Amino acid sequence: xxxxxxxxxxxxxxxxxxxxxxxxxxxxxxxxxxxxxxxxxxxxxxxxxxxxxxxxxxxxxxxxxxxxxxxxxxxxxxxxxxxxxxxxxxxxxxxxxxxxxxxxxxxxxxxxxxxxxxxxxxxxxxxxxxxxxxxxxxxxxxxxxxxxxxxxxxxxxxxxxxxxxxxxxxxxxxxxxxxxxxxxxxxxxxxxxxxxxxxxxxxxxxxxxx
Amino acid sequence: xxxxxxxxxxxxxxxxxxxxxxxxxxxxxxxxxxxxxxxxxxxxxxxxxxxxxxxxxxxxxxxxxxxxxxxxxxxxxxxxxxxxxxxxxxxxxxxxxxxxxxxxxxxxxxxxxxxxxxxxxxxxxxxxxxx
Numbered sequence: 001x002x003x004x005x006x007x008x009x010x011x012x013x014x015x016x017x018x019x020x021x022x023x024x025x026x027x028x029x030x031x032x033x034x035x036x037x038x039x040x041x042x043x044x045x046x047x048x049x050x051x052x053x054x055x056x057x058x059x060x061x062x063x064x065x066x067x068x069x070x071x072x073x074x075x076x077x078x079x080x081x082x083x084x085x086x087x088x089x090x091x092x093x094x095x096x097x098x099x100x101x102x103x104x105x106x107x108x109x110x111x112x113x114x115x116x117x118x119x120x121x122x123x124x125x126x127x128x129x130x131x132x133x134x135x136x137x138x139x140x141x142x143x144x145x146x147x148x149x150x151x152x153x154x155x156x157x158x159x160x161x162x163x164x165x166x167x168x169x170x171x172x173x174x175x176x177x178x179x180x181x182x183x184x185x186x187x188x189x190x191x192x193x194x195x196x197x198x199x200x201x202x203x204x205x206x207x208x209x210x
Numbered sequence: 211x212x213x214x215x216x217x218x219x220x221x222x223x224x225x226x227x228x229x230x231x232x233x234x235x236x237x238x239x240x241x242x243x244x245x246x247x248x249x250x251x252x253x254x255x256x257x258x259x260x261x262x263x264x265x266x267x268x269x270x271x272x273x274x275x276x277x278x279x280x281x282x283x284x285x286x287x288x289x290x291x292x293x294x295x296x297x298x299x300x301x302x303x304x305x306x307x308x309x310x311x312x313x314x315x316x317x318x319x320x321x322x323x324x325x326x327x328x329x330x331x332x333x334x335x336x337x338x339x340x341x
Contacts, residue, residue: 024216031219035299039306046310050317075255082247089240089287096223187221190287194280197251201276205258206269 027180034184038191041154045195048150049202052143056207060138066208068128074204077120078196081155084113085193092186098174107166110189114159121152144203151199154192161185218295221288243286250279 023029057064087109094102125145128134135145165185168178223236234242254275257268284290290299 021216027222028217028219031221032217032298032302035220036302039302042306043309043313046313050314053314053318054321071255071259078251082244082251085283085287086240086244089243090237092221093223093236093240183219183221187288190221190283193287194283197276197279197283200251201254201272205254205272208258 027176027183030180031183031187034187038187042191042195045147045150045198048143048147049198052147052203055139055143058139060140062133062137062141063131064140064207068131068133069204069208070124070127071204071208073120073124074200077117078200080113080117080120081193081196084110084117085190087113088186088189092182095174095179095182100169100174103169104166107162111159111162114155114162118152118155118159121148121155125149148199148203151192151195154195158185158189158192161188216295217298218289218291218293220290220299223289239286239289243282246282246286247279250275250282254279 087106091103091106091110094106125148133141135142162185165178165182168181172178223239254272257263257271257275263271284303290296290303292300
């Protein structure tokens, strides 16, 4: 018992707290700052979610979610985004191991799955607009297009970011600044999937129930 | 050991000495996360479409499944842990969750109250609710 306590004390001395250890490496500071940005982005999404939840029954006589949403399409979109989050994680591991070919491969898979998600969403929007369910028809549709469209814009921005990062890996290689940006990109992509979990739950699955 | 003196960057998979003794590989962590997320997503879609469950309880069940899946994503994909090197990440996350909860629950609560307390005659109420 005493030995365990003694060992514990030694370890505590060997590891001073983060504030005593001096300034943190730039990788930690950058990722933490981006983490704060992501949380504020999610706070913005929460306002759009609140607006949607308040306005969900304000349909002004236009067909509501139950008639408009196609669950099969939503399920495929969900699968695309979930698998792309996984391949994005695989890309992070490839970056940590400095394996260039694996990084490119998983980046391409992530990009293709993200693009497939975006294509399905745009097709769904076009289909709804063709059936007269445009954003200006009702408060429900305004809230729906704002909320889901905002997430779609984030995915589009993420795809552009991923393409830029692959160009940077190709031109500059795995230098510290590129690795920091790749870490931030992975954070961004995983956070987008968390937002999508709430989107398909609140908008699509609760929306198709009468 | 010097790594453990600093906080861990959010999203960074652990590279400290203790992590080397893990039984699971890094790929294994992501794969378990994917498997759990697929199970939870499939359950959500099943719950929303089944007639076996008590209908009024289904929205609550869907919310619980979404919270569980959010936890899976945070732990297995974003590598948020309860370790001392993660305190700042967890505190920032907790503050974010607090604000999100206040914004969503507060908006719904206030708007429900407004609808209840400012009840118009039925035919006007219908018009009001539709716009």
